[in-house]
Amino acid sequence: MDSSKFRFSRLLCYFVLVSLFLFVSGNLGQYLIENQGANRQIAMLLQGVIFTGATLFVLFILNKRNPGIIRNIGLKGSNSSAKRIVGISLPFILLVSGVLTAYVAGGIENVSLHVTPSVIIAILINTLTAFMYEAFPEEIFIRGLIVDELQKKYRFIISLFLQPFIFICVPITVMSLESIFFSKPFALTIDYFILLFAFGIALQLYRKYTGTLWMSIIFHIVYLEVARYISMGGVYDPDVAILTFDEMFAGFMSLYLSFLFIVVLSIVVLSVLLIIDKRKN
Template structure:
């Protein structure tokens, strides 16, 4: 049985594993794409298969030691069906609100929906890849195993503050490994730091409110798809942008929609909902 007491060695082990898995899977995929001429979508899918496969091996080993592990990290069970529905609906409500207000306030104009078969297929394929290469393994490790380990020692609010810092350290570790093994430049911007930190808080609050790690996984995928096919659609893949528009300035929708509405407003709304729950439980 896994100990219910905090262990720094377990925490470091989880951090090292997720960093190494991300580094290995990412570089294998990049090698196949750049050196072997593999199609980019297939290469990214291979990355996802590797990352998710390694994560499942870890989960299997941990499950053998602790039968309650899935429940502990949120892969099993929810707080209530109604809260899960609210959790699933919230990012989509914020998405629609963000697009509408951006248009009404003049942040975007000449808006048109590009709902073609190619766009739908591209989004569906990318959603599968995002699940396997980013959302599932990262949430299992960061919002699951690592958060639960930190939460054994600290209260929720402290764990909520610390968890995004560990989340940020993962790509930093991957970039550091890349600079050591491949002599790649090492750099991280303040904007990237702020985005990852707030995004990490939002992801944890979605799990806290709904009681399931699957909600964090769903929100992770929604955010990535919004960023890639709406907010930055013209930059990520101009042929597969779900919403076409002219921005007031370059990067407006990435800041206004993806960051402010999808991430920050998720934190605000979920914090209010959790405070209401806490107050009702005291009555």
């Protein structure tokens, strides 16, 4: 089969695999935590090992059949070192700007920074887990394999808006399976859909501008750590939040910092940079 031509069957296969891997690894970890009394961090690390291991196995098989696929999905090469620097620095610039403007505007007050060994260790452990269980395998499949397949048939702008819908369908599929097999409640809100859609666009723009999937992976991790240890004040453990504050209203920083600054402004800035690049060329 010609790998240079679009195949819906390949697209469907990638979607089924990422959904299945997420379903199996996630529920195995939950089972160990809830029924075997496993340490949460160890269980989540095991989830990551399973998800990343399965992803690497798929990549190995695909690379044997098509040796160019690693470069095609953006794991090798990049547009330029300057663009990589911009891509890496942008989310951190937006993070600092978001916190400062929120404080100046009165959105948060009584702000305290907690850079202690326990906080740093917690963030480092979660960063490793986030890389293995979320950022790396999801980006390989969604912004890597699936987008590469979409771009064999569609122009960039079309695939840019198609892939977030596929991204959203992954948790929907996983939750549907959990509802069928484990009778877990199916709960997805409209704001979650909006976040995933915008997040998916931002992730793809980071890859497009820098020319490397690694930037999408890095941005994915940065977003998760900001949400967990700053915007949401330590979602797993309030004692290990790197920044604590009183909000104007509950969820203000999740909306203002994580969504508006980290995600939406990333889309705006990267879109402008890509338009400038296009006009230069």
